[in-house]
Amino acid sequence: MPQVSNSNPVDLAGSWEMDYGQSDNIQTKLDTLVRELRRDAERRARSSGSMNQAPGAGMVIGSSGANSGASIIGLAQMSDLITRSPLLRIKQDDERISVKREETFALSCEFHSGEFHTVETPFGTETCGWNAHQLVFRILLPEGLSIQHVMTLGPEGERLNIATTVVSDQVSYPFTLNRVYNRFVPGNSGFRCTQTLTRGRVCTTETAD
Numbered sequence: 001m002p003q004v005s006n007s008n009p010v011d012l013a014g015s016w017e018m019d020y021g022q023s024d025n026i027q028t029k030l031d032t033l034v035r036e037l038r039r040d041a042e043r044r045a046r047s048s049g050s051m052n053q054a055p056g057a058g059m060v061i062g063s064s065g066a067n068s069g070a071s072i073i074g075l076a077q078m079s080d081l082i083t084r085s086p087l088l089r090i091k092q093d094d095e096r097i098s099v100k101r102e103e104t105f106a107l108s109c110e111f112h113s114g115e116f117h118t119v120e121t122p123f124g125t126e127t128c129g130w131n132a133h134q135l136v137f138r139i140l141l142p143e144g145l146s147i148q149h150v151m152t153l154g155p156e157g158e159r160l161n162i163a164t165t166v167v168s169d170q171v172s173y174p175f176t177l178n179r180v181y182n183r184f185v186p187g188n189s190g191f192r193c194t195q196t197l198t199r200g201r202v203c204t205t206e207t208a209d
Helices: 026-048 069-082
Strands: 014-018 087-092 096-101 107-110 117-121 124-131 134-141 145-153 159-168 175-184 191-196 200-205
Touching: 026 069, 026 175, 069 159, 069 175, 107 124, 107 134
Parallel strands: none
Antiparallel strands: 014 087, 014 175, 087 096, 096 107, 117 124, 124 134, 134 145, 145 159, 159 175, 191 200
């Protein structure tokens, strides 16, 4: 990760809820990844002179090994699982930030001027810090797996984009999902919406505090 000044971090504090309409669709992203892998396999086959079947036919998706169907789907499912939090609560001061994500673990970072902060945990290595106006969290896990979250605040300060990239030694390309969040005031929004597998986006009324 680059060493950059983080003396003027962006203020991300507040409550955020996911905008499902503006966020990436997991199936669309998965289809794009499969197409990229197939094109890459076809290029390699042409360059080696071993391509003797119709383009894309039976290529890339195998039952085991690198770029297998199980590896690709597993990478997409992991990306979806760690980015599906419908609500965020972000607390921030001059020295640290805490991103509490509903339905999963929080992300925390201490600010160190001019460098990223790295912590060794039983699960792997966690690094975080400011890269210009973007807040970056990177987690290096065993067996060639890494997760990176890049948080970018919109120009008006009312929209937050989180680009999460998951990299695995078992798949040639990384998998990136963009989740978009809108700022809201808890108890005053009137509605709370969540995404369900069976009924799509479901909204319920909230009572103001």
